[in-house]
Amino acid sequence: MTRFRLELLQWYALLAGPWMWATQHVLEFGLTNSHCSMPVSYWHVPVIWLNVLITTVCGTAVVAAELAAFVVFRATSDTGKYAPGPWGRMKFFAEAALLGNVLFIVIVALDAAGAFYHGCNQA
């Protein structure tokens, strides 16, 4: 794999997870608010289907980010911990992304659970 492609994979691995979760979180917050808001209840927001769509797209992107992190990690396995950039930097970010994306996969799943529980009652 060329260095350019590896760089692209590294940045995707590092940045996709957080931003996909953020997108899912904001959209589902808006979705649940619209669904549960009395004045606009006539909109009949299809909470379940939209939640499935959002979670599928965002979740897939985060899983892909984890795979990308793994690819970069393998490609830089011979690189020293404090090697100079770009190889040392790519290895560093790949290791960080391997951890981070696991976390984001779990948060995306938990957020989806929260949105699937579309109860509008006050707790």
Add this chain to the structure above:
Amino acid sequence: MTTSAATTYDLGHARPNGWWAMVLFVAGETTLFLMLFATYFYLRLQSRHWPPPGVDKPAVLVPSLLTAALVATSFAMQRAWRNGRLLNRVAALRWLALAGIVQGGYLIWQVHDFVDACHKEPPSHSAYSSIHLTMLAIDHLHVFLGILLTAWLLMRFATRITPYRLRTLQATAFYWHAVNVITVVVLLVDLSPHVG
């Protein structure tokens, strides 16, 4: 390195510090606008009728044409930067002046319409007019700030180009691209009552 000997300045390979500072400032302002949009839609969800009964929906044609004109100044700012980078001071100055005139004209027209809107539907009447007018006012303030930057550049480029002034132009061009994108989104949010 004098202008007669060089065809361009060496600004380094990486983006300058001033450009990064502008990107970060714009990131903060983008968050401000995202909060404004979130407030708009949050308040919208509290109301069955939006705008409230008796209040007209915002006009579509004139604001859209004005916004298109403002967005076009991104092209002028980018041309100004390109010419500046090639040390074509006069050409850069012309593009800056064109951008400044359109930006100024946009703001004057918008302020006139804004004052009109405040008289027709004062912000003290409803949450709709409060958020609608606040959102527009904050956008106009950012356009005003951009005009100040354009005016400053016109003043500095009137005498000579230096690497410092080039970096200022680069950062200002970025600012205008960002403000123009934000203004388009403000327009779309403002016109959202026309949808559904």
Add this chain to the structure above:
Amino acid sequence: MAVASPPVRRRIDRLERIWAERPGVLGWLTTVDHKRIGLLYFWTTLVFFAAGGAEALAMRTQLSQPEEKAIGPATYDQLMTMHGVTMIFFFIIPMTTGAFGNYLVPLMIGARDMAFPRVNALSYWIFLGSGIFIYSSFLIHSAPDAGWFDYVPLALKRYDGGLNIDFYALGLIFNAVSSTVASVNMIVTIFRLRAPGMSWNRMPLFCFAMLAASLSLLLALPALVLDCVFLELQRKVGFHFFDVAHGGSPLLWQHLFWFFGHPEVYIIVLPAFGIATSIIPTFARRKMVAFPLVAMAELLVAFIGFGVWAHHMFATGISSSVLVLFGAASMMVVIPSTIQVYAWLVTVNLGTPIFRAPLLFIGGFITFFVLGGLSGIMFAAIPLDQATTDTYFVVAHFHFIIFGAAVFPLLGGIYYWFPKVTGRMYDERLAIASFWVTFVGTALTFFPMHIVGLLGMTRRVYTYQHGLGWGIYNLLETIGGYILAAGLLMIAGNIAWSMRRGIPSGRDPFNGGTLEWATSSPPPHYNFAVIPTVRSAYPNWDEEDRENDLLRLEDDELVLSTGHETPLSTVNDAALDRVAEMPPESPWPIVVAFAVSIAFALVLTTHYVAAAAFFAAAVAAVGAWNLNEPEEA
């Protein structure tokens, strides 16, 4: 250096001349040197800390006995509000980012100053102006009095018609200007001024923490500023954002406030993490375990922290699906912090620790952070949160975190870097004694709050009745508060005495791993005679590279002694990009800050035209400042 050759001596003399600071008061007023600005922030924030502490002791005295009449309810409300506002906006943030960040980050990354030295000075003078602005409210008995979170509708004109809330809203907008420009400066410095070779994988963890805190500040503050703008528009001009009758919502205030407020708590604690990750490797005498994971955890906690704000609103009656969404995210935000705690503990365990005062304070920090974190994760469980909302259980949690987990590392950091800043050692025995007194005081002040909160004592009350069983706990807390104050006074006394009488420390008394220990104590104005070689995240432990620096000084490689210069490098891999001219001292930052301060005062007193004139004057001053361009080819 034992013996410097004549060319080296000449280069160093040139550096001394070029970077010399103007003497006297005028020098301090016009300084743009990051170290001087860091010290200005340090001493100013200590004054605010003392003020916030005095407010706390006054409240604790009032609450020590049931139905105590030392302080009336109106005064108590002002003290309570100003205690929170002071500690958060005028102590913790400026101390961590302004004092520690400003002083240490350029040294740690091998730079000669921050990216924008004049903006750095501006951020300090605006911070000072905002502090004076908000504290002047006490002079007219109109200090903010609706809590540091200032909920509506209590904060609306109908219920709080005086200037109290206007001081709050305008004061925080004013203060936000300082924090915003400081954040931009810090981020660009970290991006662009790292020594050539310091790619991301070689950057100190303290700098990762400051980067995370600065990014959070930059992106969280707009929500608070907007909220305060909405509040002032409603109070002064009659807009409708927060009143239901005209289509507004009081919860809008809370959403915007906590969108800022939750990242704020990470902004408070992240620099503390950074201090811990500096002190632990030094005193454990080994590199931090899982370095990439700790760096990522610092950024992750800041990022995830933006998505959990509504857990401060679990008891507001919002729909249960929203509650579950935020409860889930709130449980996950714990994980990056836990990763860091494990990394710290494993590093100490695998190393050969020496328990000097700085490490003791970090031990105290970890203790309080874990305990406070345990009560925090309990709040992610919605039923428990709803049962304990607005009780002293919450007060206990956030004081364990804010005092125990944010202030303890600061105190450890003060001792740790005291030799670097002053060139003298503190008294170790007094420092250890001050740790134990502070630790006991903190535990005694804040632990009983858990119990009295579970017994039902509500927060934000100025007194309570006899016979509720709360008296003994409150008395213990008050005694603890005075013990804590004694501990802090011991620290202050140690610092004050050691500044004059401490034994010379030498360059590196603790054998620290980061670059600030590679230069003299205190550092010269130009920080480093030669920009250091960097080939790992602990460059001061790379002896070969430090010897190589001496050879490069002989060869005039990156000495940069012909001007007021520092190298700029590329963002990702820190390859040398070009050499930048840095500005000398300037009067414009203080002039701009003065004009802005007057403008805010005029807005407060509704003299809007005059305020606009002073804002215009500030803009003109910024223009004048930019007329002074760097000399470049």
